[in-house]
Amino acid sequence: MSDRAIAPLVFITGASSGIGQALAARYYAAGYRLALSARRTNEIEAWAAALGLERSRVQVYGADVAQVDSIVSAGRDCIGRQGVPDVVIANAGISVGMDTEQREDLDVMAQTFAINNLGLAATFHPFVAPMRTRGSGRLVGIGSVAAIRGLPGHGAYCASKAGVVSYCESLRGELRSSGVKVVTICPGYIDTPLTQGNRYGMPFLLQPGEFADRAFRAIEAGSSYRVIPWQMGVVAKLLRIVPNALFDRGAQGRGRKKRRGEQ
Incomplete structure (x- = not known):
């Protein structure tokens, strides 16, 4: 019997480091076959070799999610080589500070x-129709608690993650009767290269492996929306109901995320 018939398949973008790599390890430990996508495929290959992963269960796809045709092609290649995934995790993302006064920051x-x-939408695109035809699957968007309120110096990131939450909510409604579940995961602070340069406190900081374990359980349960860790979900809800004047006062003087080129 082939691997395709034996083990479920997960497709993960941004799998060369951080959250994506931790999720890949968690799904591999759960018996999944892996379809891993990133621009830096050599880093995925080195990681898989270092962990001694069975190469029959791992396929690597080079793609740039900033280029629609690139990631769509990787998704179609995955379907052709490994079949339609059971889970697709659109994890690839960037977080860079911005100052609207500066032209280059636009x-x-x-x-x-x-x-x-x-x-994220382009990552999902190749899989929506075949998952709908099959009547099952999970499309997972990685948002952030930064989606809840805009923070000084974080305009691009906060706005983009708010967009992820709203987009996934729309897609969830579109696929409601199809058997395909849309899951939104909003990480708090996770100890990855994306956060290690932050110039402010990061409460409830989680290690990537712990985040991946909690996210795996939420995805398997088919949760529509989950903040990880839950404590950050409580904080985010409280921040949402705080009056603007009080919120603005509290955010004043908070460290801003580094702009591109800042050390």
Whole structure:
């Protein structure tokens, strides 16, 4: 019997480091076959070799989610080689500080949206029709608690992640009767290269492996929306109901995310 008939399949973007790599390890430990996508395929290959993963269960696809045709092609290639995945995790994303006063930061914002929003939709695109035909599957969008309220210096990132939450909510409604579930996962602070340069406190910081374990359980349960860790979900809800004047006062003086080129 082939691997395709034996083991379920997960497709993960941004799998060369951080959350994506931790999710790949968690799904592999659960018996899944892996379809891993990133621009830096050599880093995925080195990681898989270092862990001694069975190569019959791992396929690597080079793709740039900022280029629609690139990630769509990777998805179609995955279907051709490994079959329609059971789970698709649109994890690839960037987080760069911006200052609207600076012209070059408008380009940063455009790239952030290209990766975090359009890239997410393009990741899902090749799989929607075959999953609907099959009547099952999970499409997972990785948002952020930064989607809840806009933070100074984080305009591009906060706006993009708010877009992820709204987009996934729309897609969930579109696929409601199809058997395909749309899951939105909003991480709090996770100890990855994306957060290690932050210049402010990061409460309830989680290690990538712990986040991946909790996310795996939420995805398997078919949860529509989950903040991880849950404590950040409580904080986010409280921040949402705080009056603007009080919120703005509290955010004043908070460390801003580094702009591109800042050390």
